[in-house]
Amino acid sequence: MTGDLKDFKQYSNPDDDPNGDWKMSDPSARSGSESTNFEIVNPYTGKKDLPPKGRYWAFSKFTMEKWIEEGKFVFKKSHEENERGFFIKKYVKELRSKNKQVDSLFGIDNAYMNQTATKYIRDDIFKGEDMFTSPKPLEFIKKLILYTSQSDSTVLDFFAGSATTADAVMQLNAEDGGHRKFIMVQLPEPTFTTNSDGKEVPTKGGKAAYDAGFRSIDEISRERIRRAAAKIKADNELTLPADFDGSFKHYRVVKPTKQLLLEIEDFDPQGTALFNDMLNSYASDALGVAGGATGAQTILTTWLAKDGYAFDTETKNIDLAGYRATLVNDNRLYLINPGWGAKNTEALLNQLGTYQLDVQAVVLFGYSFNIAELRELENGLKQVDRHISLIKRY
Template sequence: MMDDVDKAIELLYELKTDEAINTANKLKALYVEIVSKNYGLVFEKHTEEIDRLLSENIPVLLEIEERRIINSEVGFNYILQGDNIASLNILLKTHKQQISVIYIDPPYNRGKNDFIYDDKFIGEEDTFRHSKWLSFMYKRLLLAKDLLKDDGVIFISIDDNEFAQLKLLLDSIFGDSNFVGSLPRITKKSGKSTISFSKNHDYVLIYSKSKSNVFVMKEHIDEGFKYTDEHVDKRGPYKLNQTLDYNTLGYVNSLDFPIQIDGRTFYPGSVNEEEFKLRKSENPKDGFRWRWSKDLVKFGIENEWIVVNEKTGRLYTKTYLKCTIKKTGKDYQIDYFSRTKPMSTLELIENKYSNDNARKELDSFKLEDKFEYPKPSSLIKRLLETYYDESAVILDFFAGSGTTGHAVLELNNDDGGNRSFILCTNNQNNICDNITYPRVQKLINDFGSNLRMYDIGFMPVKDKLYLEYADDLIVHMKDLVEFQYGFTSEKLTKYLILLDDESIKGFLDNINSYNHVEKVFIGINVLLSSESKKLILDRGIDLFIVPDYYYSDF
């Protein structure tokens, strides 16, 4: 049934009319409600002030140009400042099914002024505390799911206050079959507590959109790989933890033979020649012998795999990080591989992922304001490392102090990736002005990246016909196009945005002066004749029509 409903919803979205999109949204909400009432959560849906605002206005992007940072021609990161419901609705126009990874750290709803609902703190005494939180999260997670690519994943930090409720809510939205795991995370090493147990951990819940085979294992290097030789570039470092001779595997006469290295002769167990000959003749049940056959020892010596320990006089075999010796038929060859291991569900209990380290990290930026319950960038970096695509678009719509942006930039620097981020913040208590932007600004400049920042504005449309507000709306189309495609037309002149008849006429009249142009974005209201369209395409210019849903409300 779920597949049939999903197909129907997808077909409605493809029609891209206001009526079809509204019907699809209602059908999706109805289906989720039906399923959740058969099993799972039943909670009262609460209306927020932002719901009323969106019913009467279209959210638009208003760039804060003085906060634009450009260090290269293409590739932008973004900060959207405003209610995250409005930001998510804009993203549905520009980034539907384009987000690879979502990380969010929503309010934990502890009842201690950490959850604001309709501009009011929700206290412990509020009898609707849990249902308000669930309603709040439900609306945002529904939108978030539509933003994820089919191979996208979502990571959510949460603690015991709402863990159980959130798990059931996510099961109902993403499907319990797409639950990947729950990772406990250390929050602090120790602390005072008035109850029997000190609460020193929270969790990261992980869900995939529809595929779970998008995670990769990290290259594993333990401290033993501390030696290098002339093969390090190809074989990696090596460790010496295995002697070539053993006396615990049972004696094998054919594996008891002399080895010649640099004019010296070695026998298993470091015996002399007479003791070696006696052992061979007695053929004991147990005794020293080599682990490797004569042919393998010959290959090992020729390929510098065997080392003499001058202190003990024994032979050791190298264990390289990136290769091993493999037998194919009668011959041996070097087999190269990546030494990896999956992420453990207990990995996040290491102290480097704690809030204490997050505070030290924020202190390093010398910011005047403090931020409660920060997460360290090491946590988000580790989660992002598990995702296979190093060009992923990362979304955080509870951006807080900007840790996700920090993690993305550092990880790109570490592994050469090309990830980008979109941070959504409501600037509560001026957090964006005082913490998020200054922190991200420094990192963007340190790593030579680009940033654009937008306020979320609202254009009134209640009781108005489209023609009454069309001209005002067209003003904001350029920002949407540049946001979706990740460029600024002032710097990237090979892209043109033509939103009215006058601008397209000017372009066509002087088309010979635009040899550098590769893409042209045409507004939906522009009348483009078939001859004009052919003229543009014949010059090898890609033509994009701004989609009609850019102009619609929700």
């Protein structure tokens, strides 16, 4: 920890700077490049300053010129020949926003012990069941997040386990009104094994979870988040920020079944009989997972991830003569559902022609379109007065 964080007595505000207390600081650094080795001219004395020998300016020329205009640089009206003619202000508020002074995390505080974490999950979350033998202490994770992130950061935990990280993020948001988000990653590790005779046997350490109905670790993770959110809302009913959420979306990575792949290989793009079947093959039920997602929802979520969109990207439903399309970022249109016809092409072209829609790309699920519909759409998009990419996926 630097002395700047421990002692602010060196800072003052003799010129009533609206940014608050500051102290003189050296704008040079030991490392850099030729691009940070330029002259700075003192407007009072005309002296040209270069970085000291063996050092470089710590900031780009653009940044330093910007800070000179803003008054963060202070030029001396007179100085000795071998003395630098300026210095940079280092503000207390910069230190406090970029560096949070970390106190002792362990000491004698039982809040940071695994025993406390185990008791919290057993007594407050799962009401008497020891689901995990060594969960991470909630207060410890809260401290780590508080000291290493901002109030709107996204916190990623690749090994979610009992989802303590998600609980900590929600608790911090409830305490300070932050808008942190979390991404929890957890393999569906079973809480049981299956004997040769087909009998299920709980794994070592997994009996309590298995007996409680949890067949995999990720199920416990999700249930912890639900219960923790409910507890936070109940415990902070009068003080909880109005925009506190506490909800989450659950995504699974699922391989298509062998039967689905065979259907794709045998599919006749001229026909229509399998349109709905092909789409429904991607629904949660058909893929053998919980969640109730339709085939269109599964495909859209997969494509959004493929196209680089965040999981929480907002989408809009667009009506095209009774056909429901999905608009993302106002510039990409997804056509996934079957039922597209000439009237829908006409509706889309009308909205493009009048700039009600100004998309750069149209992405469609090829199995939902027959050859005639697809050709008509392709020809229509070519008549629009700007280039619109048509992306066909199967």
